[in-house]
Amino acid sequence: MHAAATSPPRADQGAAARGLSRPTVLESLRELAAVAGGVGALDLWSRAAAASGAYGMEPDVGSHICAVNWLAEHAESPAARTVAHSIAARLRVYRVLASMEGVA
C-alpha cells in the first residue's frame, strides 16, 4: 500500500489529517439509541460505565474502549453488542491514528 500504511507513522498522516475527531460518549449513546432507544442506551451505558470505570462525558479513550468492550460482552441484545463492537473499532482507529500525532 501507500506510504502511510506501510511506513513508520508520521504526524501528518494521523487522525487530524484524515478529519477524524475523537469519538464522544454522546456519539456512543446515539449509536446505541439506534437499536435500544434513548432510555435503553442510557441504561446500557450506565451499567457499562460503572463496570469499567468510564466516568463522565469525556473519559479517556482507553476507558471508553473498556466500557464498550463490556457492552460487547454483556449487552443482552445481539444488535446492541454489534453496535458496541462498532464503537470499539472506531475508538481503536482513532487511538492508533491519534498516536501518530502524539495525542493518544
Place this chain on the structure above:
Amino acid sequence: MNHRPDDVGARSLSGRLAEVGLETLPLDLIAPDVEAVGDPVYDEVRLASVEALGLSDPTRVQPLVDDILTDVAERLHAPIALLNVVLTNSQIVAGQHGLSGWLAEVRGTPIEWSLCARVVRTGESYVVPDWAEDEATSANPLHTVDGLRAYAGVPLVSPTGEVLGAVCLMDTDARDFGAEVLDVLAEAASRAMDRLVETAPAPRSAERH
C-alpha cells in the same frame, strides 16, 4: 408513598447515571441520528446476524477466509483482497490479504471511509476504477493519505438474505474491473459465507429458540 414500577425504574436509572458522572445529561440529546432511521446499516436483523456469525472478530474470521482471499488476489492480480463487515459507525476488516501498516494493525475504519458500506446500503456490487476521478471517493482519506486508488466489491450475504459486508479488491493503481472480476469475488463471498455459517459460534442460551 407508592410508586409505579416505571417511576422506580426511572429513578433507579437516574441514580446510576449520577454514579457515572452523567447526572446532567439531557435525555433529549440521546436520540438516534436522523441518518440512522431507515438506514439498512442499522437494521437490527442484520446486526444480529453479524453477531450470530461472530463477524466482529477478525481472529475468528481470518483463518477461515485466508486462503480464499489469497486465491482471489492472485487470480485477479490485485495487491489487496478483503472481507469487510459493516457494523454501524465503523467497518471491521474481518479478513485480509495484502494489508500492512495501521490498517492491518487496527483492522477497521470509520464507516464514512467505507466503500463496502455502499454495498450494504444498495445490496449491489460497487466498482470504482479510479478514486481520484470519482466524486464519492476523491476526498476519502484512504485515497488521499493511504493511496488506495481502485475498488471492486460484492455483497457478503447471510443465508437469510441480509447484506453483512462485502468481499472486495483494492489496488493502489487505477484499473478497470471486468465482469469476470465481480464473478470471482461473488464466488469467493459465497464460499466465505458457507464457512462462516458452518463454524458459527453456539448462540447464547437466552437466544436459542
